[in-house]
Amino acid sequence: MNLLDQLAANLDGLREQGLIRTRRTVDTPCGPRVTVDGRELLAFCSNDYLGLAAHPAVTAALREGTGLYGAGSGASHLISGHSRAHAALEERLADFAGPHLVEARALYFSTGYMANLAALTALAVGDPDTEIFSEALNHASLIDGARLSRKPVKVYPHADVEALDELLGTSRASSKIVVTDSVFSMDGTVAPLPELLALCEKHGAWLVVDDAHGFGTLGENGRGALEHFGLRSPYLVYVGTLGKAAGVGGAFVAAHATVIDTLVQRARPYIFTTAAPPALAHALLASLDIIAGDEGRQRRSHLARLVAQWHDGLRLKGWTALPSQTAIQPVVIGANQATMDAAAALYERGFWVGGIRPPTVPADSARLRVTLSAAHAEAEVARLVDSINEVNAQMERSRDGA
Numbered sequence: 001m002n003l004l005d006q007l008a009a010n011l012d013g014l015r016e017q018g019l020i021r022t023r024r025t026v027d028t029p030c031g032p033r034v035t036v037d038g039r040e041l042l043a044f045c046s047n048d049y050l051g052l053a054a055h056p057a058v059t060a061a062l063r064e065g066t067g068l069y070g071a072g073s074g075a076s077h078l079i080s081g082h083s084r085a086h087a088a089l090e091e092r093l094a095d096f097a098g099p100h101l102v103e104a105r106a107l108y109f110s111t112g113y114m115a116n117l118a119a120l121t122a123l124a125v126g127d128p129d130t131e132i133f134s135e136a137l138n139h140a141s142l143i144d145g146a147r148l149s150r151k152p153v154k155v156y157p158h159a160d161v162e163a164l165d166e167l168l169g170t171s172r173a174s175s176k177i178v179v180t181d182s183v184f185s186m187d188g189t190v191a192p193l194p195e196l197l198a199l200c201e202k203h204g205a206w207l208v209v210d211d212a213h214g215f216g217t218l219g220e221n222g223r224g225a226l227e228h229f230g231l232r233s234p235y236l237v238y239v240g241t242l243g244k245a246a247g248v249g250g251a252f253v254a255a256h257a258t259v260i261d262t263l264v265q266r267a268r269p270y271i272f273t274t275a276a277p278p279a280l281a282h283a284l285l286a287s288l289d290i291i292a293g294d295e296g297r298q299r300r301s302h303l304a305r306l307v308a309q310w311h312d313g314l315r316l317k318g319w320t321a322l323p324s325q326t327a328i329q330p331v332v333i334g335a336n337q338a339t340m341d342a343a344a345a346l347y348e349r350g351f352w353v354g355g356i357r358p359p360t361v362p363a364d365s366a367r368l369r370v371t372l373s374a375a376h377a378e379a380e381v382a383r384l385v386d387s388i389n390e391v392n393a394q395m396e397r398s399r400d401g402a
């Protein structure tokens, strides 16, 4: 077999297992109503939880930012790519996360993936005898960050605080890092952060919290999971992403000033890459104004009403809606093909809902991943709920009849 044949055989293997991923090309801005291949669809699959990606104030700030700073940064932050807009954003983010940290500073990254790689690899440089304790359902970027740190990794069972306590207690490592998603991206449920922080304080460990899906949506002021639980500690290392609820792109790490100084000096995913366009940072300042203000609060309240409406309306047989109270609302179907069939049936009815398969989720737990946004109207969620109920009834009938 030549090299290309080997790759083709690998792709055939994925196809046979129903695991081929495909892309759809969107012609309109991100929002609840999109056009794909000339078809209008109601989209329930983006992470634009507050509906800010196409918000007029945010897009106007982006345009203004290109006028002020041009299209690109031209270099990495440590060469000449660190602009006034990046600096202003980092200051705002440090203030935003500040009540939950000690001597807070923030560092802006081009993506959340890179921020997670950076946080884990840089924390681990402090001590060669470091061990990482990673939650079983963590996002791929945390798993990759732990691997890249080249430190021993122990995976603790999902949300199992006792198991983690035991692992931390028996570890002989002189430095320990516990790392977890706050809102699990494929479950929508929230990690027991107060208990995890208490354990970290007991065992002298860092707690790295990836709040990709909590930033902007959780907490009275949208400050995320730390605000939601009222947590504060010098050992918290907070990662917030800015391409989801904040509607733009990039991410940040907020932590004690010494952690941020370490990241600037040692984090390869920060040092060896071109800084994100400054205009994005400028647009994010507008987005943060919305998140922290009355409009943000109204958007979060509307989202909470949609979540309640979703749970009230579902009548499912054989499928399981997970008990999530966040914008992420998965319906576990189990089999890969049945999940993709359900997503296709919804698509036929004009709804775009993602079908998620292994390895993104554990084997036999393929699921529809519905994401609600403050930009959705109640009537739109009602239509989705009715359609999911109908598709479920139809598929279960044909399965029973088969």
Ligand SMILES: Cc1ncc(COP(=O)(O)O)c(C=O)c1O
Pocket (backbone or CB within 6 Å): 110, 111, 112, 113, 114, 116, 139, 141, 181, 185, 210, 212, 213, 241, 242, 243, 250, 251
């Ligand atoms: C939990 C979690 N962390 C990190 C990321 C990566 O963030 P980004 O898309 O900004 O790279 C994602 C998703 O993309 C995520 O779901």
